[in-house]
Amino acid sequence: MNALTKLQERFEASDFGRMLISAFLIFTLLGIVVWNLPGGSAQSKLIPVARPYFQSAGLDQGWGVFAPDPRNMTNDFYARLDYPDGSQVVWRYPLGNPVLATYRTFRWQKWSEHVSIDVRSVLLAPAAQWLVRTRVRDGQHPAQVTLVQRFADTPPPGSKAQLQWQEDVLYTWTSPALPRFGM
Amino acid sequence: MKNLPMRAVASWNRFWFEPVSTSTLGVVRIGFGLVTLLWALTLAPDLRAFYTSSGILPKQPSVAWTWGLLEHSSSMPLVLAVFALLVVGAVGVLLGCWTRLSLLMVFVGLMSFQRRDPWVLNTGDWLLRILSFYLLLAPAGTALSVDRYVRHREDFWQSPLRSPWVVRLIQIQLSAVYLFSVWAKVQGTDWNNGTAVSYAVRIGDFARVHLPNAIASSALLSNLLTYGALATELSLAFLVWNRKARPYVLAAGVSMHLLIDSTMLVGFFSYEVFIAYLAFIPEDRMDAVLVWLRSHVIRRRLVSATSLGAIPSPAVVGSTQPNGAEITVSRSRSGPAPA
Numbered sequence: 001m002n003a004l005t006k007l008q009e010r011f012e013a014s015d016f017g018r019m020l021i022s023a024f025l026i027f028t029l030l031g032i033v034v035w036n037l038p039g040g041s042a043q044s045k046l047i048p049v050a051r052p053y054f055q056s057a058g059l060d061q062g063w064g065v066f067a068p069d070p071r072n073m074t075n076d077f078y079a080r081l082d083y084p085d086g087s088q089v090v091w092r093y094p095l096g097n098p099v100l101a102t103y104r105t106f107r108w109q110k111w112s113e114h115v116s117i118d119v120r121s122v123l124l125a126p127a128a129q130w131l132v133r134t135r136v137r138d139g140q141h142p143a144q145v146t147l148v149q150r151f152a153d154t155p156p157p158g159s160k161a162q163l164q165w166q167e168d169v170l171y172t173w174t175s176p177a178l179p180r181f182g183m
Numbered sequence: 184m185k186n187l188p189m190r191a192v193a194s195w196n197r198f199w200f201e202p203v204s205t206s207t208l209g210v211v212r213i214g215f216g217l218v219t220l221l222w223a224l225t226l227a228p229d230l231r232a233f234y235t236s237s238g239i240l241p242k243q244p245s246v247a248w249t250w251g252l253l254e255h256s257s258s259m260p261l262v263l264a265v266f267a268l269l270v271v272g273a274v275g276v277l278l279g280c281w282t283r284l285s286l287l288m289v290f291v292g293l294m295s296f297q298r299r300d301p302w303v304l305n306t307g308d309w310l311l312r313i314l315s316f317y318l319l320l321a322p323a324g325t326a327l328s329v330d331r332y333v334r335h336r337e338d339f340w341q342s343p344l345r346s347p348w349v350v351r352l353i354q355i356q357l358s359a360v361y362l363f364s365v366w367a368k369v370q371g372t373d374w375n376n377g378t379a380v381s382y383a384v385r386i387g388d389f390a391r392v393h394l395p396n397a398i399a400s401s402a403l404l405s406n407l408l409t410y411g412a413l414a415t416e417l418s419l420a421f422l423v424w425n426r427k428a429r430p431y432v433l434a435a436g437v438s439m440h441l442l443i444d445s446t447m448l449v450g451f452f453s454y455e456v457f458i459a460y461l462a463f464i465p466e467d468r469m470d471a472v473l474v475w476l477r478s479h480v481i482r483r484r485l486v487s488a489t490s491l492g493a494i495p496s497p498a499v500v501g502s503t504q505p506n507g508a509e510i511t512v513s514r515s516r517s518g519p520a521p522a
Contacts (some may be wrong), residue, residue, distance in 0.1 A: 011344040036363040055248035063364040074387030100263025106450035107303035157381040
């Protein structure tokens, strides 16, 4: 590795090396600009040029955090698990304490956004099946899993209005061998 | 006019390639290693759920040009192996031990986990991945590292001069983050009318702490924080390049991100950004800090040892390093010092 570092040092000091590195830098900087351009014909034409390099190197990026506007809705994603013995459990992703556990649980919160707000269909069935596999209770797997999005719009600043909660059923999985629940 | 191209090339070379101390790069490496290690360790409880075929995402999404060690198989033993690769690599980066290899391990580990399940990431995690690629291209183990200590023990604290093009790339990437962030924000309504922060802090599932409604819903406070955030981000895009304004701009950025971290579930986002902030510490300033640290630490040791020697204590046992310059002191609770 030390030999590599010394080789790099010589390369960076040479005219040819600086030319190559400069070409790399220009391509990278242009790629950063192209990748972050607002969607449109310019971006759609240029991104295919940058894509192989950027995706392979992990440089794909987007910095629209809370943009164009912050979400004006509070989301509460949960799953209703119905067991063959008639019992029901409500599952929510782990939260933990707000001091340290959040450095783990923020990932679950991101996942819940994609499942329930973006409603990415590729995530719904695997989520239900994972719950069936893992939420064993008294030796029983859930016979029915219902994924629910509970949400409330955020009132404008200064408003004293209370949150008005609504619910949407996103997905239901029922074991083919067992009785249906709630129907 | 004739000299313009030559002057442009000279400026380009000066900016990207004129050798500077590698102390800043070393500190960036240490910060990156620490944050990556903590990021990786917090993955441990959820490895099975996030990354195995029996978890919440049985297969890696198929996206062109992406790759990872978990792309075609994600059994638990393989996931654990990639986890170990990432953790060991992060420790190696933190210490600067076999630095280039460690950075490669981290890059491969981060790519593998992030491509395997992109739905559990935030934008800060993307920045971590981007920084791992940039640092892989840099001589990041040249200073403040075990690699340095092994090869140059006598002048460990001296940071060799090297072309800073990777550090410059990190700086420009950070400025681009904020520039495009502001650009995306002003396309909406809430950032322009000053209400964005109020909405952001009242996203219940995203809140780390639930602020009292009087604070979260205050129009005045929201205006101040919303426009303040935009001003800070714009400063980090442009004003940070002015050396006199830089400390204040970075301080504003640190304050903004610590406020975000304390109130919202952003994971390691703030600390991932701070890694890139370190790249803006001028190398001469970083050298001065290291000189102060070194003299302060060694002077404290010498003072402690001298005062102990002048007033012998039966509870003290000391040893002298072969070069006589450093003295380590340990205390025993009972018994006289050995002869």
